[in-house]
Amino acid sequence: MYNDNELRIFKNVAAAAQKLGVESYVIGGFVRDKIIGRSTKDIDIVCVGDGIALAEQTALLFGNEATHVNIYKTYGTAQIKIGETELEFVGARKESYQQNSRNPIVQTGTLEDDQLRRDFTINAMGISLNENNFGELIDPFNGLKDIEDKIIRTPLKAVETFSDDPLRMMRAIRFAAQLHYNIAPQTYEAIVHNAKRINIITKERIAEELNKILLSSKPSIGFDLLYKTGLLQIIFPQMVALAGAEFVDGYGHKDNFYHTLQVVDNIAQTTDDLWLRWAAVLHDIAKPATKKFEEGHGWTFHGHEAVGGKMVPKIFTQLKLPQNEKMKFVRKMVEMHLRPISLTKENITDSAIRRLLFDAGEDIDSLMKLCEADITSKNKQKVKRYLDNFELVRKRCAEVEATDQLRNWQPPISGELIMQTFQLAPSKPVGLIKDAIRNAILDGEIPNDYDAAFAFMMQKAKEILPNV
Incomplete structure (x- = not known):
């Protein structure tokens, strides 16, 4: 189960703990990921005693191989790196919370106290590094069974767990998205009940969880759960405004929220680029603002790409996402996402292709991926026709690019x-x-x-x- 390097690390930590006369355990995400076969390079070590002292003693055993010990006295933690593996040490503790803060009041505790404070049963399992039971799994809340059953649930009452630290609600949803697990009914209801508590969490921490959900293999799982539990309405109301379909005189439009989720899932199959995935989230964000019913024609969303582009900086500011080239890239993708589509509906002139290449520059391939992901029809013939048309646009782009070299082109006269x-x-x-x-x-x-x-x-x- 463990590779040679991990066993060597465990034995050195165990030797350091024995020298200090304390118990030590591997705990949390490393144990979970090893059981489910997920690669990880982060190891959390809990000791019943001084975690910082254990980190320093472990570093001495590794000598020059260990990085300098980073000590965080405020949190009572320390961190060292052995090659590519990062070890974090903390003393076992118990926590209590105040109503308006997720920062706990910390007291020294036992291993049982430490496992009780963990967010989910699958993250509360430990492996002993002690001489009398080295390598034994310590699983007081049946986390192993929850892994087998693919269930996310809390060790304590979920209402208390989420009220104490509301970020755990987003972590539950993130794990459901990453692992394709279900959230246990009582845990799910506790998220619904505590949704408004998310307001005490900083925007930066919320953005961090959103990004992790967006980087999962099927982001729609996470965004759908955020929507259904009421969290998305609080943290990202502009996305919620996409939800629902309206019908007038027999004319209806698709539910743009679930269309967007399908686009995000589609693009997740072709790229790990977080910012291109954000472009997929935001490509239709202005449809509610531009929606109009035209008699005898139906629903239109004229100019939603331009209006959506203007919304991107404001949304990035609101979500505490970066206001740099990454934001500009997302805005560019949102503003341009209809351009290749329009080229599939006409005879493609060299001039139109040149302008597309000039405006898209080095981002032309990303733009084409977004356009292809935007095809969500259930009609297979329709999908094939669109994809064939986009392939034609790609081919024409390659031909014109080979002749004119227009990516990031600057005219010869300044x-x-x-x-x-x-x-x-x-x-x-x-x-x-x-x-x-x-x-x-x-x-x-x-x-x-x-x-x-x-x-x-x-x-x-x-x-x-x-x-x-």
């Missing part, structure tokens, strides 16, 4: 050269000339080279500048 040639200050005419050159190249009127662009600039300047 604004500085225009100003220098005509002795202009930064002004509207400079922008008009520069845009005209770019459009002429993208439309195929002139080749993509300096001489042709310079000649075109001189000609265009005569039209725009009065004294040329």
